[in-house]
Amino acid sequence: MSILSLFTDLFRNLNQQRLRSFLTIFGIMWGTATLILLLAFGVGFRDQTVLNMRGMGDQLAIMFPGQTTKAFEGYGIGRPIRFREADAWMLKQQISEIDVVLPEYSSYLQISYGEKRRNSSVGGVYPGYQDVRNMYEKQGGRWLNDHDIREQRRVIFLGNRLAQNLFENEDPVGKSVMMQDTPFTVIGVLHEKIQNSSYSQQDQDRAFIPATTFSTMMGTDIINNIIYTPKDPAMAENIRDQVYEVMGRKHRFDPSDTDAVGIWDTNEFWAFIDIMFLGINGFLGLIGFFTLAVGGIGVANIMFVVVQERMKEIGIRRSVGAKRHHIMGQFFLETFLIIGLGAGAGYAIGWLLVQATQNIPIKEFVGAPYFSPEVGLIAFAVLGFVGFAAGLLPAWRAARLDIVECLRR
Incomplete structure (x- = not known):
């Protein structure tokens, strides 16, 4: 039987039982869309959690004196x-x-600009702190450099919300603020970043000055913590x-x-993240799989009915030389064609649902669903398994029918 004849027979059979065909294809379509949406939410949640954690730094360990x-x-x-x-x-x-090690001074101090005052955690740090902690400046400003350290300059880098509280709509760069009755020149403002954890205060509310300046001002070389990366x-x-x-x-x-020494090693968190989201995505995928399996049962059911309706055709084909594997191949192909119709529509609806949920109100916490290649591949693999399972028994039954019994129909 040619491919064209197979398609013609399939669509003729589907057209003869429109409601039954629609419900069967709808089951596959909805199951596919559900699977894609659940997996996309799992990937989006994982990516958002990683993004939130990266606000504090990558593969970071913080040591605290005890x-x-x-x-x-x-x-x-x-x-x-x-x-x-x-x-x-x-x-x-x-x-x-150890790759990078950095000492960090820290103290809560009052920073003022005109009549505005804010108590903020001020860190005395070295230039390498920027890359370790993902501290990047807004355009027009800069971070601390080696000259600031060597010359003990009175310069200060402000968190974005601290700068907003002090300067409102003014550009802070180049202006002076007072701290410990000492003027400091603002050299930069933190570029806004997502950060859901910290070990003193959110970076957006902090200020940073050269470590040498801090040590000289406070008259001490006792630091608050040590940061290192492997x-x-x-x-x-x-x-x-x-x-x-x-x-x-x-x-x-x-x-x-x-x-005696407390160590918060965020590398443990990254290892936990991998395991946790493997479990979460596995669970979401399992829910989607069972939803899709219900549609697969519908496909298997309609194929059993098709086998009953086409017994005479099967008997004629067998009597003129068709082998059992030819009959099995025909019904397997028809099963996959039905699933393909539903899956194609399901992919389209799933993608539309993913796009429609991009701006959910809690995006900052759970992220936005993301239709990644892995989501598409997993959905394709599940569809392939469901199609094989749905087509196996009907095709097997069709191939094992007795020729004489078929021709009597």
Whole structure:
């Protein structure tokens, strides 16, 4: 039987039972659209969560000073640990797997411009802090540089919301603000970014000055925390163990005393994200699969009816030499053609639904659905499985029919 004849017979059969055919194709269409929409929401949620987390930095670990909870080498418990700038440079020197290490000063200070005043977390940092923390400036400004560090310049970089609160509609760059009765020149404003976590204050409300300027103003080299990134995220756990070893030797505490130095390693979060969204997307895909399977049952049902209605045709074809695999191939192909009609419409409707939900009110938290290539491929694979399962039994039954019984119909 030619392909043209197969298509002609298929559409003739569909036309003869319009309602039945419509409901069958509709089941596949709706199941496909549902599967695509659910998977697209899962991908969008994953991407938005990653984007939110990247607001604080990529593969970042933040060290906080704590106090000892274990006696060690004659020292008792409850002894506070204090970080100094030299500790950061020591970690970089002694742990080769660390890529970047940066000390960070921090204190809540009042910043004023004219009559406007704001209490803000002010960080004393080095230029490399920009890339580690994804701190990028708006056009017309700049970030801290090496000259600011060497010359201990009184320059300040403002978070975007802090700048808005102080300057409203004025351009802050080049203007002076007062901090600790000292004028600071604004050199840049933070480009707005999404950030759902922080370890002191949201970056949009913070200010940053050169670390050397901060140390001189406050008269101390005691820092609030140390930031580091690994060369290879897979080595994060090993690096953390080495950090405790190195800091334990320096500050005389038991390396197993994790309360002496707190470490928030965001690499653990990235590993958790992969597992969590594999489970979420798997669950959403399973719901979509079962929805599509209902449509597949409808296709299998209509193909069983078609087999009953076409028994005489099957008997004639077998009697003139058609093999069983020819009969199976014909009904498999018809099954996939029906599913293809529904799937094509389902892909179109799914894509339209994805586009229609791009501006949902909670987009900042759950993201917008995204029709990625992986969504299309997964949907295609599921459709292929459903089509095979829906066509197998009807095709098998058609191929195993007795020729004589078919010709008696």
